[in-house]
Amino acid sequence: MTTAPEATTYRLIDGKQTAEAIKEEIAAEVQALKAAGHKVPHLAAVLVGHDGGSETYVRNKVLACERVGFESTLIRYEDDITEAELLARVEALNQDTRIDGFIVQLPLPRHISAEKVIEAIRPEKDVDGFHPMNIGRMVAGLPALLPATPSGIVELLRRYELPTDGKHCVIIGRSNIVGTPVSILLAKNLDPGNCTVTLCHSHTQNLAEISRTADILVAALGRPEFVRADMVKPGAVVIDVGTTRVEDATKKSGYALKGDVCFEEVAPLTSYITPVPGGVGPMTIAMLLQNTLKAAKGEVYAR
Numbered sequence: 001m002t003t004a005p006e007a008t009t010y011r012l013i014d015g016k017q018t019a020e021a022i023k024e025e026i027a028a029e030v031q032a033l034k035a036a037g038h039k040v041p042h043l044a045a046v047l048v049g050h051d052g053g054s055e056t057y058v059r060n061k062v063l064a065c066e067r068v069g070f071e072s073t074l075i076r077y078e079d080d081i082t083e084a085e086l087l088a089r090v091e092a093l094n095q096d097t098r099i100d101g102f103i104v105q106l107p108l109p110r111h112i113s114a115e116k117v118i119e120a121i122r123p124e125k126d127v128d129g130f131h132p133m134n135i136g137r138m139v140a141g142l143p144a145l146l147p148a149t150p151s152g153i154v155e156l157l158r159r160y161e162l163p164t165d166g167k168h169c170v171i172i173g174r175s176n177i178v179g180t181p182v183s184i185l186l187a188k189n190l191d192p193g194n195c196t197v198t199l200c201h202s203h204t205q206n207l208a209e210i211s212r213t214a215d216i217l218v219a220a221l222g223r224p225e226f227v228r229a230d231m232v233k234p235g236a237v238v239i240d241v242g243t244t245r246v247e248d249a250t251k252k253s254g255y256a257l258k259g260d261v262c263f264e265e266v267a268p269l270t271s272y273i274t275p276v277p278g279g280v281g282p283m284t285i286a287m288l289l290q291n292t293l294k295a296a297k298g299e300v301y302a303r
């Protein structure tokens with residue numbers, strides 16, 4: 001006979017509120033830079049095409065820049081831009097001393113290699129933290145521009161003072177921008193960190209059995225409501241990274257944003273859980289701003 005998992009009283013990890021607090025800290029630093037006669041940080045965003053999700057992300061990033069007192073520049077191209085043209089623009093941004101950091105919003109059209117574009121970005125201006133040099137430095141434990149979503153997750157654990165030392169962290173999804181860097185950061189001898197990490201992916205066998213052993217479960221696979229109650233240990237901390245648009249006629253926009261965790265079913269089992277929206281998403285933007293501030297202060301590789 002199987003017994004039903006025990007329900008707990010859970011607490012929400014409020015990414016929106018935490019991101020607001022970080023933005024206030026950044027805004028105060030921008031004011032101090034201005035008062036000292038320095039220029040304000042300047043973020044540029046390159047957007048290719050008209051993907052709905054990308055348009056929203058880039059718009060939110062530009063709005064966030066305004067909110068903290070940064071300058072921002074949005075550079076738009078149609079889908080038919082060639083790879084050579086985009087690479088030339090990246091090089092121009094690398095050389096432009098007015099721009100402290102820039103991002104090229106992914107995904108890119110199929111005829112453009114995202115890897116080539118990322119590698120063309122000057123590492124000191126790579127505020128998304130995707131350049132192999134920043135990834136290599138992160139792995140080596142050297143100062144680096146860290147990828148925004150993983151460092152946003154670590155920051156949530158830090159600000160909520162959730163213990164990580166010696167905990168078993170199971171991550172579902174091994175992408176270069178989320179799952180793999182989260183696994184690296186949380187395994188480090190840092191605080192937050194010192195987790196024993198299991199990194200799962202689509203070839204993992206007995207996934208539910210593994211995820212049920214997680215003290216901290218990070219779902220980053222892009223499958224709406226994939227994580228159900230039978231995959232979660234009572235009392236676990238659950239971080240839901242997923243953001244998939246699903247059609248929803250009741251919404252003005254025509255869609256709803258769904259996480260990778262079935263919130264209604266899973267939340268009552270957890271000790272802490274991030275909602276979608278309002279969890280990891282706002283933190284990603286806050287960490288992007290933090291990276292841009294670091295780049296503007298020339299502190300990227302400072303020890």
Ligand code: NAP
Binds near residue numbers: 173175200201241
């Ligand atoms: P991705 O590049 O598509 O990677 C998905 C990963 O999940 C892959 O490693 C894949 O395994 C694994 N996976 C897929 N189906 C699986 C299954 N049934 N069982 C176990 N593993 C499975 O995705 P991503 O870019 O990391 O994004 C993941 C989600 O996070 C998406 O919803 C995305 O929109 C969201 N996201 C949110 C933010 C934010 O700021 N909130 C930022 C970035 C991404 P394989 O490697 O074997 O294919």
